[in-house]
Amino acid sequence: MAGVAAWLPFARAAAIGWMPVANLPMPVAPNQKNKRQDELIILNVSGRRFQTWRNTLDRYPDTLLGSSEKEFFYNEETHEYFFDRDSEMFRSVLNFYRTGKLHYPRSECISAYDEELAFFGIIPEIIGDCCYEEYKDRKRENAERLQDDLEDNKDKKPPNMTCRETMWRAFENPHTSTMALVFYYVTGFFIAISVITNVVETVPCGTSTHQKEVPCGERYTVAFFCMDTACVMIFTVEYLMRLFAAPSRYRFMRSVMSIIDVVAILPYYIGLVMTDNEDVSGAFVTLRVFRVFRIFKFSRHSQGLRILGYTLKSCASELGFLLFSLTMAIIIFATVMFYAEKGSSSSKFTSIPASFWYTIVTMTTLGYGDMVPKTIAGKIFGSICSLSGVLVIALPVPVIVSNFSRIYHQNQRADKRRAQKMQKARLARIRISKTGSSSGFLHSKRNGLFNDPLELTGSIEDEQQLSKSTSLLESQHHHLLHCLEKTTNHEFVNEQCYQQSYLEAGQNYQSQSPSLSSQEGMTGTCCTRRSKKRHSPLPNSSVPSGALMHPLELSTIHIQPHTTSRSSLNMRLEEQHPLNCQSGGKVTTAIISIPTPPAANSPEGDAQPPAVPAHHQNIVKVSAL
């Protein structure tokens, strides 16, 4: 609407095309006595003077510069409006009025820009598409930065935490308290000890030459056993404490870290249970392998390990595909090598699976040399194999690297997805503000601002009241829509009213009021509605019989146009009838607080001015009997 304010006079003039077809008289045009000739106004922003037409600013009446709010900044001596704001950013604000498009100047700080927009009453959602993405990106970055700062300051312990919560917090964020830190380092130390023990256990430290060398584990069994026991004790206690402190035990038990913990300590207990049982000692030995999983417990202590694990997890599909293609290559080359080397004697390539080893070693450029081709064909294919291996192995590295960086950008992608939703929200907001004009019209109708009688009474304070609530542009636009209503003999209503009336369609109600006789059988309309609280058109009636309410309507009182539309009070008799789609319903309620409409007594509008403000005030006060 705002961008075409210049065309409003044209639209109004073109409304003359409706006049010959209208059967009803048109409402009076809003008073233009206060209309000034279009003049240049000076906007002094921190010393830099901008000049523009007044009409340009009036295009957007819901902003600071377009409304009467700017009068607060008017400087009488210099006849200009002074704003103590940034003049650089004011340029884009003013250009918005001039061109209808709001641009975001990239050199400006995002929060400063937001503040300027908020000051001048412009919503950032109307930034043009050319600049909107940049604006949103910068805003998000800023928000993330602030969020990070906030998290860094989150060290203050919230009061009234239970013992359990304290423990959990200590476990998750070791730097929060000294006890947690101590615990953190102690467990780390013991993990290290346990891993070293496992390693050293197998080192041969035999001394006697006549005995074959024994690993230290068998030599110092008791010592190692004690060490192991101690570590497992610590780990068990730690696990149990975590289990106790976890807010959701079930979820904790399912988490990777707890599984690692369990796997780390289980072998010990299983070993305790089945000691010296020859049959399962083999299995027991295998179990000891699992002790090495204790090293994974370090991942709680190391952020890098966690990211690595997450990376591998996230590029699992790429790695899987690569593994697949590698397998294909291995099978192909192994087959080729096998058949190539079949001829040569004492060849190590005894079978295709045996050639697999050669292929893998060659493709990864390891080249142990335990299997080498001897025939010429074998050598040729062997060289092809190693060359292609270089290529194939070189592929996963960028994949992993790119995945690693992708993880960092992944949260940005999630934000973009959120931005898509924001896009919809943004469009919705713009749409709402644009349809504000139509709801503005209905709102004005509600407040009875089509004040024909005011024109007749010409009371000054009422005019002022009028001009306070709507700008001239709005009132002219509303007048135009009102003319259209009169032309077609239908009225604009809110969507909700429409829905409601549609629901009640098919239920015809006869008017109960004798004054509202249906002349033209409008009860046959597709959707009859309850009375819209129309006042009686009869001049002699002093009863607000028009203020009829159906119980159902009470719930929607706040959205329905009120009967006390002043224009309806003074409408002539014959035109009242077609419009009053008949006041429906069993009239069970009455409006108590509405004063006797003074104009009902005198259609010529000797509406007493004192009643006018009271009238407006009482518009929404309704009670039901």
Add this chain to the structure above:
Amino acid sequence: MEPGPGRVKDSGKWQKPRFSRKALMKCCLVKWIIASTQPQDKGSFDSTRSSDSDLELSTVRHQPEGLDQLQAQTKFTKKELQSLYRGFKNECPSGLVDEETFKSIYSQFFPQGDATTYAHFLFNAFDKDRNGSIRFEDFVIGLSVLLRGSVTEKLNWAFNLYDINKDGYITKEEMLAIMKSIYDMMGRYTYPCVRDEAPSEHVDKFFQKMDRNRDGVVTIEEFIETCQKDENIMNSMQLFENVI
């Protein structure tokens, strides 16, 4: 003038083609070679060529006649013309309004309904020379009639609007189209609901009032005569006197 290669002189005697540069240029083979070696962007990219020509069309700028001439043709003052032109130029920098822009501008005033059909009729009423675009002169002349013209002139303009094929008669079909477009502007959410028969009923009422000799069409004389007798219409004609 030297005969080009292959060109036979009128005398009938075949002359040996002279191998001069001019003659060479006339050879179609040479011409083709030269044409194909022209800058590639001209030859191979038809899309850019058409988009260039599109650009050319869209940057056609229309300058209105001078202020004095317009002042003579219309009943506006200089200041009013200036103010009108500023608004016009702001919305249509090229100086011309085409139908789509016109429709979109007009639709903004009627957010609840569909104003495109009525805007189409309005466009035709303003676009006197039917060239598909409204210039500032058309715009201002039309406005002058609507705002500063006499009642007869305004009624004439309204008649012109209703008479879609400009044959001097308003038929029921034309009026029905106009009426439907007006009702379309109301949109869905009205009270009471717009029934399907509402436009045609309105048209019947209109014809009842206007068509004196009951011949099924309304002529300009009938129209003006009836309107002048109707007090409502006469009053409403004066409604927008001081819009500018």
